[in-house]
Amino acid sequence: MTPPRNSNVARDIAYALHPYTDHKAHLKDGPLVIGRGKGVRVFDEQGKEYIESVAGLWCASLGFDNERLVEAAAAQMRKLPFYHSFTAKSHEPLIDLSEMLIERAPVPMSKVFFANSGSEANDSAIKMIWYMNNAIGRPEKKKIIARLKGYHGITIAAASLTGLPANHKLFDLPLPGFHHVGTPHHYHNAQPGETEEQFATRLAEELEQKILAEGPETVAAFWAEPIMGAGGVILPPETYFPKIQAVLKKYDVLFVVDEVICGFWRTGNYWGTQTFGIEPDILVCAKALSASYLPISAVMVNEKVFQGIAEGSSSIGTWGHGFTYSGHPVPAAVAIETLKIYDEMDIGAHVKKVGAYMQAQLRARFADHPMVGEVRGTGLIGAVELVEDKAAKKNFDPAKKVGPRLTKIGEANGVILRAMTNDVLGFSPPLIITEAEVDEMFDRVAKSIDEIAVTVRRESISAV
Known part of the structure; x- marks a missing residue:
């Protein structure tokens, strides 16, 4: 659906030049416009809620509403x-x-x-x-x-x-x-x-x-x-x-x-x-x-x-x-x-406790997934690397855009993801995240990875 001419999406497409963006694609798809934040979550202009799994750009350490x-x-x-x-x-x-x-x-x-x-x-x-x-x-x-x-x-x-x-x-x-x-x-x-x-x-x-x-x-x-x-x-x-x-x-x-x-x-x-x-x-x-x-x-x-x-x-x-x-x-x-x-806050003690939990959950939830090659991290920083062939440690062809497509699926499931080179999902949530919020975040991530896995499998079958 074409956005109204005076909408923020349309005005962004008309006037803004974004970092790290495919601008031809942006002219077609437009931005995700974030309206407000609270704790480890942000909300778009329509009120949809997202867990920010990377604290923005690895950086919103105290969340999005510290008075x-x-x-x-x-x-x-x-x-x-x-x-x-x-x-x-x-x-x-x-x-x-x-x-x-x-x-x-x-x-x-x-x-x-x-x-x-x-x-x-x-x-x-x-x-x-x-x-x-x-x-x-x-x-x-x-x-x-x-x-x-x-x-x-x-x-x-x-x-x-x-x-x-x-x-x-x-x-x-x-x-x-x-x-x-x-x-x-x-x-x-x-x-x-x-x-x-x-x-x-x-x-x-x-x-x-x-x-x-x-x-x-x-x-x-x-x-x-x-x-x-x-x-x-x-x-x-x-x-x-x-x-x-x-x-x-x-x-x-x-x-x-x-x-x-x-x-x-x-x-x-x-x-x-x-x-x-x-x-x-x-x-x-x-x-x-x-x-x-x-x-x-x-x-x-x-x-x-x-x-x-x-x-x-x-x-x-x-x-x-x-x-x-x-x-x-x-x-x-x-x-x-x-x-x-x-x-x-003694934030260091909190990070040691919740970070150990996040690392354990990363490995427990994703290490054995057929589409995951390696899980890595320490403290409240981690990553899941997606691969086409787990045994051979072979990454997907970048032309398939598995990581970028996964971030869009993540948004639909209420989690902001960061996909990097070799389809690596990075995690660095706000330092204030709780164990319950880690679970909620990874529930949404797991759902998203399962969905992209089904899509990629269907594409592979179709290509044969």
Whole structure:
């Protein structure tokens, strides 16, 4: 049915350009327009209710109706609705939030820089590293290594870090100087009979050979998410990060940990770095920093990095980087309140309890399904990977669009799903989700998977 000309659907089709969208299909199908939210649920304009299985974009950690965050924003708007942090200006929310993050850092950190998104934060970290190496007399040490299937954002440099084809095709990316090593996914990439530890050893050797091939004097930093998010919720194999970190220290390569998804209890610890025993030189965070009620991100740097920035800014007279909204007082105030809520709720204990339940239910409900190849996750992040051939670990042809079709079935069944590369369904519900809500969410997911399985089976029979 064609929507009325003045409907929100019609106006969206007429005027809006959406991220990560097939725009020819969008002109035909239009958007799902969300009108309001409550707890772990959102409601469309017609009042239909959906459980948000991915907390929006991995980020609405406190759900969709936290009144304390609304009040924190309103109070700060009345007191100081805007001020900047350029040229040594500051304000109390920026100072308080900086102090709170340094106190909560997983390893000793020196300073915090604020941006507005994870992409901007990763871009900023790249510039910091280049600037630092120039300042301390290492102008050749600029190359960056990241990982295939890693995701670090969509600005030009952050998209170059990202190791996903869709983020490079037609954009003329990655930029020169950005390199990628293998994906640490044992399920698909291990050799026959190779244990997780043996696989991790091979990946560390691959990284070392890449550094040696490029020249250690030219390699500045290595980027990694504790758990790969948009690449498919890929957990590192046992001993992976300690072995990777040993290589980086051997060749004086900085380790930048992208905690945009994993930070603030998602994995069951405050930071994903703590879950996997990582010691970052730079830590990037966003999303759950403010429960995503307002845009804000942060880059924490250790003393070594800060001293390089300080040296360069002294010689030039300024550090020529920053955004109009870096440390904006209103998002900063909301982030402060968010961190207080996490502490007061003891959200970590809740995630450990409900996360263990979610992981058990993921495996109990889906691991033996004939269309599911692997179930994986920890804490309140997980994934179900759909396959055409379970024994061969063979994924569906992308042209069949099994994942995208499944998300539409999910919407009909009252659950918002996220389908990623290789038809992986990712789960990262709001941290406040209860065990009963996990059951309800997976009931709807199971119904949806069963429906797509019937459809795919019929299509296979018809093709014979």
